[in-house]
Amino acid sequence: MDLKRINDNVSVSGQILPADVATLKASGFVAIINNRPDGESPDQPAGAEIEAAAKAAGLAYHAIPLGRDGVSADMVDKTKTVLEGSNGPVFCYCRSGTRSTTLWALSQAGKIDAKEIISEAAAAGYDMSHLAGHLG
Numbered sequence: 001m002d003l004k005r006i007n008d009n010v011s012v013s014g015q016i017l018p019a020d021v022a023t024l025k026a027s028g029f030v031a032i033i034n035n036r037p038d039g040e041s042p043d044q045p046a047g048a049e050i051e052a053a054a055k056a057a058g059l060a061y062h063a064i065p066l067g068r069d070g071v072s073a074d075m076v077d078k079t080k081t082v083l084e085g086s087n088g089p090v091f092c093y094c095r096s097g098t099r100s101t102t103l104w105a106l107s108q109a110g111k112i113d114a115k116e117i118i119s120e121a122a123a124a125g126y127d128m129s130h131l132a133g134h135l136g
Contacts, residue, residue, distance in 0.1 A: 003027075004097055004124040009083060010090050010104050012097040012124065015044050018053035030088035031060035033079065035100045037067040044095075060086065066099040071106065080107035101126040109135045
């Protein structure tokens with residue numbers, strides 16, 4: 001698991017395994033957001049497996065899959081709701097962390113300055129500059 005910290009409230013990574021959930025819990029995360037649709041790759045565990053591991057560890061689990069149809073306002077709203085409603089840091093994953101970072105960035109539009117969103121994402125290794133027009 002290659003965890004990348006966006007800020008104190010959110011970190012992202014690529015695909016995780018059920019065994020990684022205990023590490024996330026020990027690291028202080030209180031919730032997991034799965035942004036990867038099931039079945040993208042034959043070697044990826046099903047979301048239900050990650051959800052079961054999360055619940056067993058006492059972590060909230062939220063599935064907000066971002067697939068080929070692209071980002072929707074509903075996905076952004078759900079992400080914002082989870083982030084604002086969580087009592088601690090949230091961990092988000094997809095295949096590489098890019099989709100998770102994209103949803104985080106869009107969910108912060110109007111709340112955090114666009115330059116700060118782009119800067120925090122860049123510090124974690126994700127270029128969100130193409131979203132600048134949507135973040136202001």
